[in-house]
Amino acid sequence: MIENVEGAPPQSAMGGPLKYWAPPIIWMSAIFFFSTDIFSGENTGSLLRDVVGFIYPDVTQGAFDWIHFFIRKAGHFTVYAILALLLFRAFRSGAGARWRWRWALFSLLLAFLYALLDEYHQTFTLHRTGSFYDSLIDASGAVTTLVLFWFFRRKSKVR
Numbered sequence: 001m002i003e004n005v006e007g008a009p010p011q012s013a014m015g016g017p018l019k020y021w022a023p024p025i026i027w028m029s030a031i032f033f034f035s036t037d038i039f040s041g042e043n044t045g046s047l048l049r050d051v052v053g054f055i056y057p058d059v060t061q062g063a064f065d066w067i068h069f070f071i072r073k074a075g076h077f078t079v080y081a082i083l084a085l086l087l088f089r090a091f092r093s094g095a096g097a098r099w100r101w102r103w104a105l106f107s108l109l110l111a112f113l114y115a116l117l118d119e120y121h122q123t124f125t126l127h128r129t130g131s132f133y134d135s136l137i138d139a140s141g142a143v144t145t146l147v148l149f150w151f152f153r154r155k156s157k158v159r
Contacts, residue, residue: 020093024086028114031079035118040127044072076134077141084111084142085149099153104146111142 033039045068052059052067059067087107092100115138119130 017093020090024083024090027079027083027086031083031114031118032121034079035122035125035128037125037127040125042127044068073134073137076137077144079141080111080115080138081141081145083114084108084145087111088146088149099150104150108139108142108146112139115139115142 048068048071049064052064084107087110088103091103091106092098112135115135116132118138119132119135121130122128123130
């Protein structure tokens with residue numbers, strides 16, 4: 001086995017930073033794709049209408065509009081919750097420590113910045129609009145998941 005100066009085995013290309021940074025970059029690319037007109041409310045609404053209509057054929061338009069709105073906003077929350085965890089993992093990059101506030105702060109700031117850029121990107125699409133409020137929903141997903149991660153990590157450490 002080849003060893004470097006410190007006595008640790010050398011890292012392969014997939015064992016280095018790419019191993020940790022590829023998942024959030026791929027996830028951010030997916031978010032960018034979800035922000036196109038393909039996933040506009042008009043397009044997702046017709047598909048969701050079929051699903052909801054199959055489950056609950058007598059759904060009113062008002063109830064359906066509320067369901068559609070809730071699912072889209074829950075999607076914002078969830079997508080950025082996942083992004084925050086992936087970013088935290090990337091900032092951690094295999095370090096022995098399980099938690100550093102700096103990693104959480106950088107993860108949150110990067111997720112919020114990307115949320116703002118994502119909403120700005122949507123202003124250039126035909127059937128979507130950018131919304132600062134959606135960025136706040138995105139940030140709340142990131143904050144919530146990092147706080148829960150800290151809480152459960154802390155709780156398991158106490159045991």
